[in-house]
Amino acid sequence: MTTAAPDLADIEIRDPATDEVVGRVRPAGAGQVDDAVGRAVAASSGWARTSPGDRAGLVKDAAAAVRGVAEELARLNETETGRPYDDGLGGVLAAAGTLEQYAELGPLHRGRSLQGDWSATDLMVPGPRGVVAAITPWNDPVAVAAGLIGAALVTGNTVVHKPSERCPHLGRRFADLVASFLPDGVLTVVDGAGPTGALLSAHAAVDVVAHVGSIAAGRAIAEAAAGTGAKVLLENGGNDPLIVDDGVDPVWAAGQAALGSYANGGQVCVSVERIYCHAGVADEFLAALAEEATRWVHRPSAEGEKALGPLVDRRQREHVHAHVAEALQAGATAHVGGAVPDGPGAFYPATVLSGLTPRMRIVREETFGPVAPVRVVDSFEQGLAEAADDPHGLAATVLTPDMAHAQEAWRALRVGTVKINAAFGGAPGGAAEPRGLSGSGFGYGPELLDEMTATKTVHIEPCPPRHDR
Numbered sequence: 254m255t256t257a258a259p260d261l262a263d264i265e266i267r268d269p270a271t272d273e274v275v276g277r278v279r280p281a282g283a284g285q286v287d288d289a290v291g292r293a294v295a296a297s298s299g300w301a302r303t304s305p306g307d308r309a310g311l312v313k314d315a316a317a318a319v320r321g322v323a324e325e326l327a328r329l330n331e332t333e334t335g336r337p338y339d340d341g342l343g344g345v346l347a348a349a350g351t352l353e354q355y356a357e358l359g360p361l362h363r364g365r366s367l368q369g370d371w372s373a374t375d376l377m378v379p380g381p382r383g384v385v386a387a388i389t390p391w392n393d394p395v396a397v398a399a400g401l402i403g404a405a406l407v408t409g410n411t412v413v414h415k416p417s418e419r420c421p422h423l424g425r426r427f428a429d430l431v432a433s434f435l436p437d438g439v440l441t442v443v444d445g446a447g448p449t450g451a452l453l454s455a456h457a458a459v460d461v462v463a464h465v466g467s468i469a470a471g472r473a474i475a476e477a478a479a480g481t482g483a484k485v486l487l488e489n490g491g492n493d494p495l496i497v498d499d500g501v502d503p504v505w506a507a508g509q510a511a512l513g514s515y516a517n518g519g520q521v522c523v524s525v526e527r528i529y530c531h532a533g534v535a536d537e538f539l540a541a542l543a544e545e546a547t548r549w550v551h552r553p554s555a556e557g558e559k560a561l562g563p564l565v566d567r568r569q570r571e572h573v574h575a576h577v578a579e580a581l582q583a584g585a586t587a588h589v590g591g592a593v594p595d596g597p598g599a600f601y602p603a604t605v606l607s608g609l610t611p612r613m614r615i616v617r618e619e620t621f622g623p624v625a626p627v628r629v630v631d632s633f634e635q636g637l638a639e640a641a642d643d644p645h646g647l648a649a650t651v652l653t654p655d656m657a658h659a660q661e662a663w664r665a666l667r668v669g670t671v672k673i674n675a676a677f678g679g680a681p682g683g684a685a686e687p688r689g690l691s692g693s694g695f696g697y698g699p700e701l702l703d704e705m706t707a708t709k710t711v712h713i714e715p716c717p718p719r720h721d722r
């Protein structure tokens with residue numbers, strides 16, 4: 254077995270609630286990455302020739318096994334990333350559901366026959382692209398990995414998976430379990446952080462690099478893949494606005510804002526990152542939001558309290574607090590929170606800020622923490638204009654009783670997903686294309702099956718009879 258390159262130091266994982274070391278992994282170096290990709294290449298032809306029904310059957314069996322260990326995976330999720338157990342369990346069950354859905358959809362994914370000459374047959378046939386590198390983050394680790402891996406497998410691709418270095422034991426346990434149902438080499442896991450991911454995304458034998466994660470990593474991956482010709486699928490960070498219009502119930506709006514800002518500690522790709530509140534409801538909204546924020550606590554025990562885990566690690570807490578501290582120094586007000594608590598772990602309180610200016614970093618960049626930064630605006634139009642003036646393009650939420658405003662907003666915002674009158678939600682199977690810095694391509698839904706396949710056009714004419722001369 255090849256060993257890690259000397260510049261790849263062991264990675265230590267700490268429980269972000271206690272700071273205790275809970276594991277170490279040795280990152281894969283060039284030799285191990287090469288080995289994993291080689292196994293995926295070797296398994297490719299056999300897996301591509303396996304019937305879609307048989308492939309789907311194996312993925313379905315794997316989904317059942319994931320359900321069987323859901324509680325174990327949710328506990329591991331909590332230990333490695335601080336995600337509250339119930340949230341983590343929801344993520345694992347969503348992962349099993351996603352594998353099941355792709356197992357159903359895979360055999361139904363089909364091409365077209367075209368209307369050509371009477372004597373000819375013209376087809377457009379989707380086929381596997383080859384080897385998919387699935388590089389995933391820590392914030393919804395099992396569900397995100399299940400989506401990329403499931404869609405890649407049912408369409409006949411083989412996969413090398415690199416889970417996040419912040420939850421490598423969880424990533425390996427999940428992927429090894431799925432792999433145990435598949436022929437050798439069809440799904441391989443490599444441990445490591447950015448440098449290992451970089452080796453994988455620059456590998457000449459990788460055909461698709463599917464990355465869910467930060468904008469910076471996505472950019473680096475796109476550059477690396479430009480050198481190999483691999484297809485790149487990027488589902489990256491966002492800076493999602495929430496617009497609160499005049500005429501809404503401010504207490505309800507505050508509940509939506511809190512949910513959007515604080516769920517999973519604000520570490521959801523579509524967390525609310527900045528709030529534009531109409532002056533007509535701003536005082537009541539801010540008061541209700543401040544009250545709501547105090548209900549998000551580490552260990553909920555009273556009616557109405559909600560779980561706020563620690564951030565994933567102290568590095569993430571420093572990033573979040575740097576945004577908050579900079580805003581406070583520049584004149585913003587903290588209605589609640591805004592200070593790093595004493596004690597162990599990477600905890601950060603649910604925070605409400607106001608008095609922000611459009612150029613502050615907390616308004617311009619993804620904070621990815623439990624912070625609700627509110628800018629009071631004079632009109633819906635001003636809120637919409639400021640919300641739209643941003644290079645990210647993941648999602649946006651609009652709370653309004655005015656359907657003309659809702660229509661105006663969903664058309665104007667250059668994002669993948671717009672939610673009207675709900676911070677989270679959406680019908681099953683919804684998939685969107687992120688815009689701008691937030692990435693490109695469909696990372697979810699039935700459309701991900703299209704991304705994972707290459708469509709070949711086939712034109713067949715009868716061979717003319719041979720003339721004996």
Ligand code: NAD
Pocket residue numbers: 388389390391392393397415416417418445446447448449450451452454464465466467468470471473474488489490491521522523619621647687692696
């Ligand atoms: P990250 O990009 O740092 O890490 C994600 C994965 O990329 C990890 O496996 C990491 O090791 C790998 N990686 C890092 N640098 C790399 C490089 N240069 N080359 C190849 N691989 C590299 O992101 P993260 O901190 O784990 O996740 C949080 C981010 O993910 C947030 O920005 C969040 O918004 C985003 N996210 C987006 C979505 C979405 O659907 N758009 C979903 C979940 C998370």
